[in-house]
Amino acid sequence: MKLVLLKSVKMNLMDITKIFSLLQPEREEEDTDKGEKQTLHQAIYDNDSYTLNQLLRQECYKRFINSRSGWGVHGTPLRLAASCGHLSCLQVLLAHGADVDSLDVKAQTPLFTAVSHGHLDCVRVLLEAGACPGGSIYNNCSPVLTAARDGTVDILQELLSHGAEPNVKAKLPVWASNIASCSGPLYLAAVYGHLDCFRLLLLHGADPDYNCTDQDLLARVPEPRTLIDTCLYHNCDPEYIQLLIDFGANIYLPSIPLGLTSQDDKGVALLMQARAIPRSLLSQARLVTRRVLHQAGQLQAIDQLDIPPVLISYLKYKP
Template sequence: MAEGNGADSRPAGPGSQPRDPGDSLETQPGGWRGAPLGVTDGNAGPNLKEWLREQFCDHPIEHCEDTRLHDAAYVGDLQTIRSLLQEESFQSRINEKSVWCCGWLPCTPLRIAATAGHGNCVDFLIQKGAEIDLVDVKGQTALYVAVVNGHLECAQILLEAGADPNGSRHHRSTPVYHASRVGRADILKELIRYGADVDVSPSLAPGAPPPASRRLTSLVVCPLYISAAYHNLQCFKLLLQAGANPDFNCHGPVNVQGFCRGSPVCVMDAVLRHGCEAAFVSLLVDFGANLNLVKWEALNAESRGRVKVNPEALQVFKEARSKCNELKTCCYLYIHSFIEHLLCAYCARCWD
């Protein structure tokens, strides 16, 4: 289960385990994340679960002991879920957040079923009135955890039922970002089909400063950047086709001066720095990226030596920028000639 707080979103490189702004807890056996670092002995686990129950469960502990509905959602036991939801007491608890048999964080049955990939259970719980966009204590929606765990069917069911394709503004990652990072083009395509935002909006970031100073200060949070960093060409192309800003992948103002020293200043710069193949450069050129944002010649020999640039990609970039500059020169000469012609005509008319 993916459970994170957005501690780090720096790419670890194509050959290492991907990181996500929403991942920071260890993985339990069977692929279930949830045990905080340092909690490993047999006594600490139950104690932590008790503390989580006290802090985050929707009802007092004595009312949260019966977790049969949550446990059934975890194992995908649709028959038990059907049976339990015939009882009024369980119907009223369909959106209750509780710690279940194998979990650490209090979650709703829908959130648990989506995490485990039980599409039939997800569909049935929605039909019975489960709230789709409820978040867990870390701001994760059912759709987000379905995407993080790679469950396309669950994601489709949730989206069709009206789930917000952007996840929750209270979580530092988004379904689009995660799908772009791990290269799940099939999931990304569904998110885009249901209207997911492919550009970052700094104004919606948790804890954002006043509107006047909300500016993008890092490309690391952008889906285009992360898909390039992990060389996911198909996702990169889907984002551009969906209208992603080819320069900064962002809504609103950008504070390039606030970027960390030595970090990419635009998406094209990132593509070159991460050694992406020429197809990435060609796509950015085709979708109208500003090639003059890349100050490639300004890099000194030392920093350029640390950059593993794809020679073919660099050549495509240089040729495209050369053509762009030639076109600008031609336009300038044409405009200059046109203005000169107008002035001559105006002067001739004045003399007449």
């Protein structure tokens, strides 16, 4: 245990050092800035894309296009445009070569900022420009976790369509493994009552048992709470339980709370019914097919399968 903790501390110090090295302003910029940074930021704050474009045509301004400065939270001009939702300014900055994954003082990318503020159009443009859908490796959270918590299903769809991980975890230290094992986007969508996000995550391959594929993490937790357990504990609508069952959750993992019967809770009734009636062969075939495609990173290839359209719809959980 001591060696593990020492290793964890070492890695944390390395990450902190890396973050500070990334955020430290260039000395040359500090010595030569005569207000150009503030002028750039003012144009973005005013949503004046024309002026911004004219400024960036001049080298004395363009050299600060990725500089970290600003009001309140230090960040780049791109970060400011993303936080304000000023799409035209965002597009101008990208056209002039702004770093799409630049970090602010909290190690958050412009994409993370756009997701946090709910600016769908900015999210789309940043992703199309090559922004990492998972955000920064130096930040403890991720765009997917934020979208799942906030219930912004359109933004979540964009992130997942661009390859974001549906089983992503918040980055927490080893001693908080129990919390980390129950911090995936499915858990957040269930607890905050976002059924559309919950279903979308499952459609993109989120694990229906623990929303986790990290076996080392699960092994460190004596009794990790399953998603069905979580839904029952938080009195989620029975639709959540039914979706987990339909997407292949292990119905024998959850423990039914003492004193709770199927007459008391519709979710428990669904679970008990699923235990009493075996899955149909068609349902099992769907789960296996989707699992194989997901492992190959080809879930989107369902539409290309040489099978009748009615089966394609069934594989995609469409009515």
